[in-house]
Amino acid sequence: MSGKGKLLIIVVISLFFAGCIGKNSVKQNNNIISSQEIAKEIRNLKSSQDYLLQAGDLVEIKVYKENDMERTLRISTNGSITFPLIGNVKIAGLTVSEAENKLERALQSYLKTPSVSFLIKEYANKTVYVLGQVKKPSSISITPEKTMTLLEAITSAGGFTDVAAISKVKILRMENGVQRSIEVDVSQITKEGNKQYDVPLKPADVVFVPQSLF
Numbered sequence: 001m002s003g004k005g006k007l008l009i010i011v012v013i014s015l016f017f018a019g020c021i022g023k024n025s026v027k028q029n030n031n032i033i034s035s036q037e038i039a040k041e042i043r044n045l046k047s048s049q050d051y052l053l054q055a056g057d058l059v060e061i062k063v064y065k066e067n068d069m070e071r072t073l074r075i076s077t078n079g080s081i082t083f084p085l086i087g088n089v090k091i092a093g094l095t096v097s098e099a100e101n102k103l104e105r106a107l108q109s110y111l112k113t114p115s116v117s118f119l120i121k122e123y124a125n126k127t128v129y130v131l132g133q134v135k136k137p138s139s140i141s142i143t144p145e146k147t148m149t150l151l152e153a154i155t156s157a158g159g160f161t162d163v164a165a166i167s168k169v170k171i172l173r174m175e176n177g178v179q180r181s182i183e184v185d186v187s188q189i190t191k192e193g194n195k196q197y198d199v200p201l202k203p204a205d206v207v208f209v210p211q212s213l214f
Contacts, residue, residue: 053091053099054141055079056124063107064115072121085110096120128201130157132209133164142203149198151189153207165212166190171199172206 053059055077063069073081079092086106091099100116107114126142135158142148148156150171160166171182188197201207 054124058122060119060121062117126203128205130207133161133211134209147200151198163211165210170208
């Protein structure tokens with residue numbers, strides 16, 4: 001994918017999360033974690049690992065010098081789209097660049113050296129983000145038929161670092177257009193076995209693990 005295409009995806013992500021997270025900030029002991037910092041972390045995460053397309057994503061597809069073929073399509077539940085000349089194409093599970101290459105190969109029977117570009121206009125929002133003091137900050141996809149808890153998400157991100165403040169983990173969640181911050185003492189789950197602290201996550205939740213001050 002071209003540098004311009006990647007930049008557009010990053011801009012879309014930035015705008016989406018800037019709108020979701022808003023102007024609030026979360027207090028971490030004597031520090032303040034701003035919504036801008038969280039949005040920046042998510043942008044960095046997205047740019048450092050290839051997002052896999054999934055059912056429900058809305059994508060804009062363009063073919064160079066073929067304006068009549070431009071389409072904005074939502075990926076169906078079976079992971080495919082219907083595109084001019086080539087019909088149904090399964091693209092779920094592919095990165096954007098892989099999907100571009102797949103369409104280009106399919107179009108080669110009809111067009112001379114086709115050049116395809118993808119832009120993700122809207123995400124299906126079945127993803128949670130684990131940031132801060134974990135070993136592998138990650139975006140984690142939640143399958144529709146399964147729930148994911150806070151501890152499962154942290155485990156999927158490699159677990160805590162040595163300087164994590166595990167008693168002050170934050171879950172940032174949008175509810176009715178308002179950001180809610182849920183603070184969880186994860187040691188109550190891992191050391192005391194109190195399962196009620198293991199909060200089920202919702203799509204687009206941001207889990208932030210702050211750094212311990214000592």
